[in-house]
Amino acid sequence: MSMIRRTFQVSYELQVQFTKNVFEPTNLVLKTVLDQGGNGRPHKTIVILDEALASTQPDISRRIETYFETHSEQLQLVCPPIIIEGGERTKNSYFHVSEIHSHLDRYHIDRHSYVIGVGGGALLDVAGLAAATAHRGVRHVRIPTTTLSQADSGVGVKNGINAFGKKNFIGTFAPPFAGSFRSTSKSPRSRLLNCNLNKRRSRKLTPQAAATLSMSLAKPCATNPFASWPQETPDKSFRI
Ligand SMILES: NC(=O)c1ccc[n+]([C@@H]2O[C@H](COP(=O)([O-])OP(=O)(O)OC[C@H]3O[C@@H](n4cnc5c(N)ncnc54)[C@H](O)[C@@H]3O)[C@@H](O)[C@H]2O)c1
Numbered sequence: 001m002s003m004i005r006r007t008f009q010v011s012y013e014l015q016v017q018f019t020k021n022v023f024e025p026t027n028l029v030l031k032t033v034l035d036q037g038g039n040g041r042p043h044k045t046i047v048i049l050d051e052a053l054a055s056t057q058p059d060i061s062r063r064i065e066t067y068f069e070t071h072s073e074q075l076q077l078v079c080p081p082i083i084i085e086g087g088e089r090t091k092n093s094y095f096h097v098s099e100i101h102s103h104l105d106r107y108h109i110d111r112h113s114y115v116i117g118v119g120g121g122a123l124l125d126v127a128g129l130a131a132a133t134a135h136r137g138v139r140h141v142r143i144p145t146t147t148l149s150q151a152d153s154g155v156g157v158k159n160g161i162n163a164f165g166k167k168n169f170i171g172t173f174a175p176p177f178a179g180s181f182r183s184t185s186k187s188p189r190s191r192l193l194n195c196n197l198n199k200r201r202s203r204k205l206t207p208q209a210a211a212t213l214s215m216s217l218a219k220p221c222a223t224n225p226f227a228s229w230p231q232e233t234p235d236k237s238f239r240i
Helices: 029-035 051-056 060-070 095-106 121-136 147-151 188-198 207-217
Strands: 015-018 043-050 075-077 082-084 114-119 139-144 161-163 166-170 178-181
Touching: 015 029, 029 043, 029 075, 029 139, 029 178, 043 051, 043 060, 043 095, 043 121, 051 060, 051 082, 051 114, 060 075, 082 095, 095 121, 114 121, 121 139, 121 147, 121 161, 139 147
Parallel strands: 015 178, 043 075, 043 082, 043 114, 114 139, 139 178
Antiparallel strands: 161 166
């Protein structure tokens, strides 16, 4: 009996960008990242937006559209940002993955196009799974908007949804094209975590706070979400 056996390696490149105000038209970080996958035509892009972010920053969709209009020679937003619910509930069914797939089909998103997730880790996991499984892998960019996701899933290579009562039962390892990371985190979520960590009598850390803290300690100071911690007053000017 003859047999062929070979080993092979697949290498990936993951870029992590550190920036603030990513959708300010004068901020060229996102445009430059997306333009790297060039084929001479504007890059078709679809944006999946966390519902809670869209409610706390009602102008976010408009700002995203303006960003793409400003850079329309290189970027093409194929439709207004698609708002889906964030948080763990969004991972508890296949519904939102399928919803994103149907948009990718409708707007002819191909392997040279981009799916950008903007939101917490749960939303990024759902958008990432949809991107990884459409056409066997559409380019995916993660823009994290919570403290944990800025330190973890925003720069991670996994995605997934929950099933059969098990967390991340369905998922893939698929390095995103890029992750984007704010250097100082002052989201409502981070204020909540900071509050928890500041309570003198509480000796318990939430799993999210623990994960954030461990990731933060492993990062250099300039990128540390807790670089300015503890925060006395919330920064109301926080914008993605
Ligand atoms: N893929 C990975 O590598 C990886 C790594 C770690 C964790 N995770 C996953 O990440 C998830 C946890 O992520 P999380 O801690 O970011 O929480 P989350 O995604 O559950 O978000 C928490 C809440 O904050 C809301 N939100 C998000 N951004 C906001 C903003 N800027 N303003 C107001 N509300 C906002 C969300 O809608 C949600 O209701 C878990 O499902 C976990 O499995 C994935």
